[in-house]
Amino acid sequence: MIGNTIKSFMCKRNYGIRSYINEADLPPSKRKRFENLPVRSKKNKTEMNNDLTEPKLLGVSLMDYFSIEQLKNHIRNLRSTETMSERSVTNNVCQLCSMDSLDFVPTPIHCSSCYKCIKRNLIYYWAVDESDRRHCYCNNCFRKCSDDDNVLGKNKFQKAKNNYRNEEPWVQCDKCECWQHQVCGLYNANEDLEGQAKYICPFCRLKEIEAGEHKPLPVSIGAQHLPRTMLSDHIEQRLFRRLELDRNERAKYDDEVPAAADLTVRVVLSVNRNLKLNQQFLDIFQNDEYPPEFQYKSKLILLFQKIGGVDVCLFGMYVQEFGSECASPNRRCVYISYLDSINYFTPDVRTVKGETLRTFVYHEILIGYMDYCKKRGFTACYLWACPSLKGEDYIFYCHPKSQKTPKPEKLRLWYKSMLRKASEEGIVVNHTNLYDQFFGPSTRNSAAHLPYFNGDYWSGAAEEIIRNIEKENRADKAKKLMTKSSLKAIGNDNVYADATKDILVMQKLGQTILPVKKEFIVVNLRFVCINCQQVIVSERRWSCKQCKSFHICNKCVALQKTHRSSSGDEHLLSEIVMEEDDIPVSTEDQDAIIENDIFENRHSVLSFCEKNHYQFDSLRRAKHSSMMILYHLYKNIHLSFEKEHFEGHGALKVKLMGALVHASQCCATLSNHCSFSGCIKVRQLFQHVSRCSHRVAGGCALCRKIWSLLHWHSQTCRDTSCIVPRCKDIKKHGVAYS
Ligand SMILES: [Zn+2]
Ligand SMILES: [Zn+2]
Ligand SMILES: [Zn+2]
Ligand SMILES: [Zn+2]
Ligand SMILES: [Zn+2]
Ligand SMILES: [Zn+2]
Ligand SMILES: [Zn+2]
Ligand SMILES: [Zn+2]
Incomplete structure (x- = not known):
C-alpha cells in the first residue's frame, strides 16, 4: 500500500499544498524524490479513517471501463508518432508514453502593481497577506515602491525566480508498481483524494481481463449522458442526417468510406442574463430612444467526439439570444460571440464537395443552430469573424502548436462558405455586413438601429468614440468639427441640433468599421425592409432584381414600384409572394435553464482550466482534460425549468x-x-x-x-x-x- 500513500501525497501536492515549488527544490529523478517522502504505515491509516474494512474504490481511471480492445488501442495511441521522437532511453520514464517528466505550461504570474505578466526566468518578489492572498511584484515595481506604498511592508517579501515548473503528476500501478503519468493513465485524482482507490495500469488490466479476474465496469459517465435539450437534439439530429447523406454520396466514388462516429452535441450552459448599458453610451440618444438594458439568454454549445474510448471536447460556441420580449433594436437577434475548436477530429477525410469533414461538421452545427433560431422566431444573426491573436485562447486552454490560427481573410471565407450552404437550404435569406446594413446611403443612420451585444466590437468602439468626443467637447472643439456640410454629406438633411452626438458617433464609427466591414457579418434569417428596418411579416415583399438584397415591405413601397439605385438609375421592383412560415410570436422554448459555474463565460472556463492544467495541446492531454471537464460538469451543472408544468420535477x-x-x-x-x-x-x-x-x-x-x-x-x-x-x-x- 506504499504506492497509494505516495499517490495521495502526490495528488495533494499537485492540487495546491505546495504550489510554489522552485526548480531547485525538485530532486533530479522521481525515484529519488519518493524516497524522501514520509511513508505512513497501514495502522495509522486505518486509525485515521476509523474504518477497518478496506473499501474497494474502482473507477478512478477511465480505463477501468475499457474493454480489451480499448485498452490495446489506448496503449497503441500513446506510443504513436506524437511521442516517438522524444522517447527517452532511461528506465525512468512513463510506462505508457515512454516519456520522462513533462511540464505543463507555466501559470502566468502577474505583477500586483503594473499588472504585467512577469517573464520566465526573471526575478520577482512575493508575499502572502493575512487573508492568504498572494502578492507579486516585478523587479521594477518592487524597487520603485517604498514601504509606505506596500500594505505588507517590503521586508515581508521573498525574492524568487520565475522558473518553477508544473510537472505532470504521476500515479503508480497497485499491481506491477510501475509509474505512469496521470494523464496517460486517464486517472482522476479528484475522485481519489484519500489515495485509497485502486489504480491498475492497462498492462495489468489486460492480463486481469484475460484471466477473468476483472470485468470492465459498466458505462462511464460520458458526454452522451449530459442532459439533452431541444436545441442540442435539433443540432445533433440534423448533423447526423447530413453526415449520413455525405457518406452515401462518398460511397458512390469510394469503396472505403470512413464515417465520423461517436459525436455528441450538448448545451452545457443556458442562463438568463441582463445586459446593462453604459450611461455614457445612452447619453448619445434623445428621448430614451435606446433601452437601458437587455435581457438575453447566454448559451454554450459543445461538440464531443469519442476518440479511443474517451470523449474529447472538440468544438465550443458561446451565443447570446435576444428574444421576442426584448426591446428594439435587439429584439429577435442572436449573436454568436465566441467559437473555438481543437483539431483532433477524426477521420481526416474530405467530403464529396471537397472540404474537410471537420469543417463540414462545424458548419453543420452553425447552420443547425441558425435553423433552430429561425424556427423559434429569431430574425437575424450577428457574427464577428475575428481570429484570435497568436497565443490567445477563446474557449479551450492551450491549443496544439500544430493548429494554426486562420488569417482574417481565410476565416471570413470559412464563414461565407457556411452561409452559402445555409442560403441554399433557405435558412438564411441573405447576408450582408454591419456597415452596408446600417451605414449605407439608403438607410436612416442612427446608432439607435444598431443592436448591442455583450462584448461586441461596435459597442466598444462607440464608447471609445464617445469618450473622445467628450474630451473634445470640453476643449470646445465640437462646433468646429461638426459643420452643416459634413452632416449633409452623410445623408442627413434634416438635422436637429440635439441629434448631433448620434450623427457624429455614427460618422466616426462608420469610418472605423469601413476598412474591415466584411468582418462584421449580419445574417438575415427573414427579409428586412430596407426602409423601415422591420422584418417583413406580411405575405408579400417588393424586391429589386438588379440590386442584391434590396427588399421593401408593402407599407413602404412607393406608388410607382420603383427605387433609385446608388448609381442614380431607376430600377423596377417586382412583387414576391413569400412562402416563409409564420414567425412565432414568442421565441421562448421550453428548454431547461442549465446553470454551470465553470462555463459561466469563456473567462471562467479558461481560468478553471489554467488553474487545473487542463490543456489541449496534445491528444493525450485533450483526452484527460476533457475527461476531467466532464467530471466537473456532472458535479456542477444544475437544471431547472421556468415553465410551471415542469415544476413537478423540481x-x-x-x-x-x-x-x-x-x-x-x-x-x-x-x-x-x-x-x-x-x-x-x-x-x-x-x-x-x-x-x-x-x-x-x-x-x-x-x-x-x-x-x-x-x-x-x-x-x-x-x-x-x-x-x-x-x-x-x-x-x-x-x-x-x-
Ligand atoms: Zn506518460
Ligand atoms: Zn510591475
Ligand atoms: Zn501494472
Ligand atoms: Zn457504481
Ligand atoms: Zn432509458
Ligand atoms: Zn418597410
Ligand atoms: Zn435596384
Ligand atoms: Zn418513500
Missing part, C-alpha cells in the same frame, strides 16, 4: 441523471460500493422505494424524487433496450407510478 442534479444510468448497471452493492459519484445516492434511493411504507398517492417525498428522476431520464432516453428501471414502461405509457 430542480434535479444532473449528476444523479448520469449516476442513474451507471447505477442501473453497476454491480456494486450498498456495502461494497464503487466510487462513481452519485452511485451510492441512487442506490439508496432505489432501496428506499422498494421498502417505503408510505402508501400515499405517488409516494413520499423521497419516492417522488426517484420517480421524477426516472421520468426525466426516460423523456430524454433514446435507448430502446435501456436497462434503467421502468424506463421502457414510462416511454410506452407516459407514467409508471405504481
